[in-house]
Amino acid sequence: MKNSRQIGFATRAIHVGQEPDPLTGAVTVPIYPTSTYVQQGIGEHKGYEYSRVSNPTRTRLEENLAALEGGLAARVFASGMAAINAVTTLLKSGDHVICGNDLYGGVPRLFDQVWADFGLEFSYVDTSEAGHVERSMRKNTRMVYVETPTNPLMRLSDIRALAAICRRRKTELIVDNTFMSPYFQQPLALGADMVVHSTTKFLNGHSDGLGGVVVCSKPEQAEQLAFLQKAAGAILSPFECWLVLRGVKTLAARMEQHDRSGRIVARFLAEHKKVKKVLYPGLPDHPQYELAKQQMSGFGAMITFETGSLNNAKKMLKKVHVCSLGDSLVGVEARRDARQSELPMAWCVSQWASRMSRTLSMI
Ligand SMILES: Cc1ncc(COP(=O)(O)O)c(C=O)c1O
Numbered sequence: 001m002k003n004s005r006q007i008g009f010a011t012r013a014i015h016v017g018q019e020p021d022p023l024t025g026a027v028t029v030p031i032y033p034t035s036t037y038v039q040q041g042i043g044e045h046k047g048y049e050y051s052r053v054s055n056p057t058r059t060r061l062e063e064n065l066a067a068l069e070g071g072l073a074a075r076v077f078a079s080g081m082a083a084i085n086a087v088t089t090l091l092k093s094g095d096h097v098i099c100g101n102d103l104y105g106g107v108p109r110l111f112d113q114v115w116a117d118f119g120l121e122f123s124y125v126d127t128s129e130a131g132h133v134e135r136s137m138r139k140n141t142r143m144v145y146v147e148t149p150t151n152p153l154m155r156l157s158d159i160r161a162l163a164a165i166c167r168r169r170k171t172e173l174i175v176d177n178t179f180m181s182p183y184f185q186q187p188l189a190l191g192a193d194m195v196v197h198s199t200t201k202f203l204n205g206h207s208d209g210l211g212g213v214v215v216c217s218k219p220e221q222a223e224q225l226a227f228l229q230k231a232a233g234a235i236l237s238p239f240e241c242w243l244v245l246r247g248v249k250t251l252a253a254r255m256e257q258h259d260r261s262g263r264i265v266a267r268f269l270a271e272h273k274k275v276k277k278v279l280y281p282g283l284p285d286h287p288q289y290e291l292a293k294q295q296m297s298g299f300g301a302m303i304t305f306e307t308g309s310l311n312n313a314k315k316m317l318k319k320v321h322v323c324s325l326g327d328s329l330v331g332v333e334a335r336r337d338a339r340q341s342e343l344p345m346a347w348c349v350s351q352w353a354s355r356m357s358r359t360l361s362m363i
Pocket residue numbers: 079080081082104106147151176178179197198199200210211212328
């Protein structure tokens with residue numbers, strides 16, 4: 001679709017990359033479950049050679065997600081962790097990475113237990129204070145990696161401030177935008193160099209597929225990551241690409257409802273006498289409430305709260321009726337329960353075992 005930046009977000013989500021199929025007129029993108037493509041002669045083809053390299057369903061999803069994040073190109077991978085791993089492979093032995101000190105646990109596991117053995121160095125700092133990042137810069141720092149808000153403590157980093165530091169120090173800023181989705185936060189417009197997502201979460205939104213994406217702001221990043229899809233092969237299957245294309249069509253509507261429900265649930269929890277603390281950027285007592293209003297256009301549905309003890313957390317979980325306890329978040333099954341008018345959203349509680357004694361994240 002031409003001039004996609006000039007049309008609204010919801011329209012882009014439904015139409016960019018999702019044009020009717022020219023062959024049949026089908027209004028949904030076809031799933032191309034093919035490993036290979038016939039060639040007219042050696043090396044003569046219609047742009048597709050082998051599905052590890054490229055696949056038409058994947059191309060459409062990559063066009064769509066690039067348009068939603070305002071990026072130059074997107075590359076999709078088999079999971080969020082595969083996408084983060086792909087970004088890490090752009091580094092070289094001896095490079096240093098500054099990371100947030102509150103990240104989804106799989107990320108430090110990948111960095112410390114896999115990549116550190118290949119000569120990469122990682123420092124974990126509180127990136128919510130831009131000065132900490134500046135002071136942690138070394139000559140060999142090549143990347144700053146943050147989640148904002150973080151999983152699970154819902155801390156924010158000032159993307160614009162970090163981007164300015166990174167530009168000065170010739171370092172790339174990577175933002176995991178999973179918790180906000182491009183609907184509420186646009187890190188590339190704020191100066192980030194690349195955005196990653198676990199598409200497993202809001203972008204797919206239906207708890208029926210894993211996936212990850214890297215959205216690039218520069219042609220060389222897109223080229224390197226396309227090469228990596230071909231070389232390492234951790235690509236998203238055509239069927240799962242189609243599931244995400246299906247999911248993003250309702251992203252705008254879902255995010256609006258998530259946000260409405262998130263605010264109500266956060267206020268309910270904040271007033272509850274058994275809840276010790278609520279971490280939600282939409283509550284005025286969140287330490288970065290002002291920053292949240294500046295760099296996000298909504299507060300979303302991720303809420304962390306403290307029950308005071310592991311025992312209390314376990315007791316509470318036993319009493320929750322509609323939501324399911326499980327590892328993941330933000331599927332559509334976190335839906336309104338008509339019987340609980342004071343809690344318009346059922347909760348899908350995600351458990352981070354190591355922190356469960358203090359905090360529970362839920363939507
Ligand atoms: C913020 C964040 N980033 C990345 C990931 C990893 O994504 P995936 O589970 O799709 O590999 C997760 C998983 O929960 C996450 O919460």
